[in-house]
Amino acid sequence: MKSISPNIFxxxxxATITFYTKLGFTITDEVTAAEGEKVFAMMTNGSVTFMFQSFASIEGQHPMVNRADGGSLLLYITVDNIRQYYAYINERVTVLTGLEKTFYGATEFSLCDNNNYRLTFAEHD
Known part of the structure; x- marks a missing residue:
């Protein structure tokens, strides 16, 4: 295996594109439905790639894909220069936890995205 790129519904x-743009992600691919509505966006920041797809685009096709906003998914993202990235992020979105040194040696901070997913950014010493 070489990488993982979650497709998040x-x-x-x-609103998701707008939020992740604030985190420094850019759109690298997108799909627009015949009606002109954007239904998919691939966003990248460095070597991290997320795919976002609207629930409406799969309506009736995949009944196992359903949930309320948020849930049990936590996205753990490693970064370099976490203090610099934290200062950048802290001015753009609401941070849940400030920079903290963990018992396992990482420096981390967390936030919730606009879909109520938790994102934890970490730098390992």
């Missing part, structure tokens, strides 16, 4: 794709 969301209710409001445009």
């Amino acid at each position: 969301v209710n409001d794709l445009q």
